Amino acid sequence: MNQPISPPTQRITALDALRGFALGGIFVVNIMVMSKPGGFTDGPAHSLVNAFFYDKFYVLFSFLFGYSLTMQFRSAERAKASPTARTVRRCLMLMAIGLLHIAFLFTGDVLFGYGVAGLALLAMSRLRPKVALIVAAVPFAVSLISITALNMLHVDLNMGASERASALAAMRSGWLDAASYRWDGFAGNAHFFLMFGLLNALPMFVVGMVAGKARLLEQPERYLPLLPRVQWIGFTIATPICVLAAVTDWPLAGPAHLVAPLLSAAYAATLLRLLHQYSAVQEVFAPAGKIAATNYIGQSLIAAILFTGYGFALAGELSDWTVLGLAVTIYAAQLAASAWYVRRHRYGPIEWVLRAATYGTLRPTETVRTQPG
Template sequence: MTSQRLVAAVPRIAALDVLRGFALGGILVVNITVMANPAGLAAGPVHTMLTAFFSDKFYVLFSFLFGYSLTLQFRSAERDGVDARRRTARRCLALMAIGLLHCAFFFSDDVLFGYGLLGLILLVLNRIQPKTAIRWAAALYGTFVVAVTVLGMNAPPTAVVDDGAVAALRTGWLTAASYRWETFIDRFDLFLVFGLLNVFPLFLVGFAAGKARLLETPDRYQSVLPKLQWIGFGVAAPFSLLTAILDNPSLAGVTALLNLPLAAAYAATILRLAQHRPRLAQTLGTAGKFAATNYISQSVITSVIFTGYGFALVGELPDWLVLVIAAAIYGAQLVGSRLWARHYPYGPIEWVLRRATYGPRNTWPTR
């Protein structure tokens, strides 16, 4: 069976692409603050607002969508009569390889490696029932909430800033890559624990939703969206702002809980807007269709701006200008994705992932 037939086997779900396209903007806003300065934004109103309404909110959405997407991979394999585990394992291994390269050369807080690794774990549990997946997710995330609360209560009064980080990133390609790689290795144990207790539960929720085909029939979820908005914006948002203002490490568990309804409210808002604004849905959906390419390109662009193999502006720009740059990059990606989609059905990273998943193609795909 050809790859073109594989594409037709499981149609794309518009809601997934729209939400991915939206989440890309939030991910960029959070990531660029670290790229611009390893110490993050300076204390002040901008830092408070980003902590309250951006930090750790959009990875929740991205992780949910990844779990949902894995169910589509399984369905595609089942319809094609091939081994779903083997095919999906190839995709996860390719994600891990891309993630390692991304981590070393562009951004040490890469998520693709972790997604691929956790995807392999979820692959073993592919027969798990939705209700069981939700129970496991609640148990794991509850453990995470307790753990970060205890760690926060015992955290030192001030954070230790790596003074050598800026200097390393301002130098050449290999020095910056070495710094990123060492940072990744040094934090690998925490990375695994964080992934299993915080990200993997969101995979499970998305996996359960995918098995129930929740996002494939708008009539099934449209009535719930206003309730999610009310809970997220009416209840979670004020408390999230309060915890950001207090900036107390002992509230880390509370913040982790608030991230969930606030991320759900963002998703509900975008889905409702997309229903009534086709142009918005098309713009975000096209960017979401090339989510992996856009994610990597964000790091490439910001690396050129901030590190030594580009303009070496790390630690030099005011916070407001960093956010303006983020908005400009995201806007360019929205436009660029529309232009790219006129000629190609996949982005470069998506094409690599498809080759790893389905096998090699002889030519670059065009419309």
């Protein structure tokens, strides 16, 4: 029996634009460790990223993942297919892609953790919204307490000099040695990857799922009046705390982690307001969001060519500001390339693989009718 594939869900422009926007912030954070083991050294560039990017854009991306899951559920219901089976297959494929991403391109992959957290979200999908939010608050609280405790105890999680030198040598070596180093690093710290996914990403997944069930982003008349207040709260309350945490030695990592979602929400509110005022904003960001997974992997591939032994082996050779300039340039090129690509293709390569896994067919772009049997 062939599984029915429902007609494509009508795309939500706001969702695509937010996803495309988040890709840029995620890349700015990731390129710190893509370009140099242990990330940027202390200084203005490091403080800038910590204040305005770190812990801000994965929050938005996770929210959008949870929202999109509700759309997958609706699609399955229209096709009279099993939402559970589709979601499990999709999450398992995310985990598989994530493992390949880790081994060959970037140890800081999020797709594996998203796949695990997605399965946890599936288990919570039938909870009432208020109950789901209460449950989600538990792992977020654990994360907040842990970060605060580590900060108060002055626990240093940064690489030592010898570890940094070994990592740098591995990055500059041939692809097999580099892949082996990345895999060993992941295998030895897999519990931290899973912990990050469950404590940090899952709560945002749940918030996104609750918003998706309410179809919030599909009804501008509901969210537009709220956006000025969201901006005011985020920029007025969250920004000073995040800046102070980034530029001082005060024990503010916990409060900064607590208010980071508020600043993320302010970013999103700003983009949504611009989206409704200027059509060009949609044209710039939405195409990249339509093929977000392909762009995410593409960022790692480009960085690997630049910084590792796969290509130019520039790891540790460039200044932090030069690296940030490269991030902006690469992201701008992705926005332009995405606009060109989506005019000619319906799905990106990674999206095609995920869709094939979700629907359990190698013809994920076709509508297949259920056959007797």
